[in-house]
Each structure stands twice: as C-alpha cells, then as structure tokens.
Amino acid sequence: MNAPEDQMWTIGGPVDAVAMRHTMAAFPSGVTILTTRLGERSVGMTISSFASVSICPPLLLQCVARGAGSLPAFRIGGSVAVNILARDQAHLAHRFASKVENRFEGVEFDTDDNGCPVLAGAAASVSGFIDRIYDAGDHVILLIRACVVRRDETLPLLYYAGRMHDWMDTVGSMVAS
Numbered sequence: 811m812n813a814p815e816d817q818m819w820t821i822g823g824p825v826d827a828v829a830m831r832h833t834m835a836a837f838p839s840g841v842t843i844l845t846t847r848l849g850e851r852s853v854g855m856t857i858s859s860f861a862s863v864s865i866c867p868p869l870l871l872q873c874v875a876r877g878a879g880s881l882p883a884f885r886i887g888g889s890v891a892v893n894i895l896a897r898d899q900a901h902l903a904h905r906f907a908s909k910v911e912n913r914f915e916g917v918e919f920d921t922d923d924n925g926c927p928v929l930a931g932a933a934a935s936v937s938g939f940i941d942r943i944y945d946a947g948d949h950v951i952l953l954i955r956a957c958v959v960r961r962d963e964t965l966p967l968l969y970y971a972g973r974m975h976d977w978m979d980t981v982g983s984m985v986a987s
C-alpha cells in the first residue's frame with residue numbers, strides 16, 4: 811500500500827494522527843483477544859498492540875485505549891488471559907471489537923483456573939495476572955506476568971495495514987510481486 815506523497819513524511823513538526831497510524835501500519839502483527847472476569851461477567855476485547863517483553867520472568871504487554879469500555883475490568887493483580895487468534899478466527903477479532911451486547915454468545919471457550927475465558931481454537935494462549943499498568947498517552951500499557959502458556963500448532967491470524975490476512979493471501983501476493 812503506497813501513501814500519497816504528502817503523507818509520506820512529517821519532518822520537523824508534530825506527527826499527526828494520520829501519519830502516525832499510516833506509519834505504524836507498516837508493522838505486521840498478530841491479533842489477540844484479552845479476556846478477564848468481572849464478577850459474574852466475562853470481558854474480552856480485540857488487541858493487536860501486543861508484545862513479548864521478557865522471558866525470565868515471563869512478561870508480555872498489551873496496550874489498551876483509555877476510551878475502551880473494558881478498561882476498568884483490567885486492574886493490577888487481576889487475572890487475564892491473552893488469546894492469540896488462529897488464521898481462521900478473523901470473525902472473532904471483529905466480534906470482540908464490535909458493539910454486540912454479549913461478545914461471548916455462541917463463542918466456544920473454556921475457563922482457566924481464575925475464570926478467564928480461553929478461546930477454543932486459538933493458536934496459543936497465556937493465562938496470568940496484571941503486574942503493572944503504565945500511562946502511555948491515549949493508551950495504557952498492561953504489563954502481564956504469564957503463569958500458564960498453551961500452544962497449538964495452528965498458524966496465527968495476521969494483521970497488516972489495517973486488515974486481517976490469511977497466510978496464503980500473504981504468501982501468494984508476495985510471490986506474485
């Protein structure tokens with residue numbers, strides 16, 4: 811995807827939101843669904859700003875928008891599960907970013923020892939707790955300590971340039987170009 815000339819660079823001035831979004835879209839990632847339990851209610855939201863931070867101790871991070879309705883459910887010490895979506899789970903990424911009333915309705919999942927939803931068919935999942943929360947502009951960074959990890963051999967879903975991709979599309983278009 812090529813940007814129009816005038817969106818290519820911002821030199822010597824504040825980086826505006828369009829330039830920032832466009833530039834960050836150059837970085838491919840996977841897609842996760844972060845889940846937790848709030849009283850009797852399961853909470854989950856789609857997050858692509860996810861990274862492994864430390865192996866020993868095992869730490870990872872998730873960035874949550876300050877405006878996210880789910881944010882109050884994520885507290886220091888609270889249990890969470892990070893579900894790394896498989897290549898055929900783009901529909902879940904959309905569902906957990908939508909305004910549907912109960913995002914878990916019709917979705918197959920187990921619960922981990924702390925009651926957090928672990929989605930069936932995910933490429934991998936991590937159960938743990940929130941170790942720290944850092945302020946980060948219009949987002950907060952949740953630093954999560956991993957306690958239990960699970961890995962399936964399924965390929966993960968890919969997210970690039972604001973769209974989800976299957977591996978065959980990506981490999982196909984790379985080969986074609």
Ligand SMILES: Cc1cc2nc3c(=O)[nH]c(=O)nc-3n(C[C@H](O)[C@H](O)[C@H](O)COP(=O)(O)O)c2cc1C
Pocket residue numbers: 841855856857858859860873874875877878879880881903904906907908909969
């Ligand atoms: C592929 C994809 C990736 C997303 N990544 C993030 C993210 O990293 N952080 C974030 O706060 N929201 C992200 N979102 C948006 C949230 O999932 C969306 O705003 C959701 O409605 C938030 O739910 P809530 O308001 O119920 O908490 C992403 C959405 C999609 C579809």
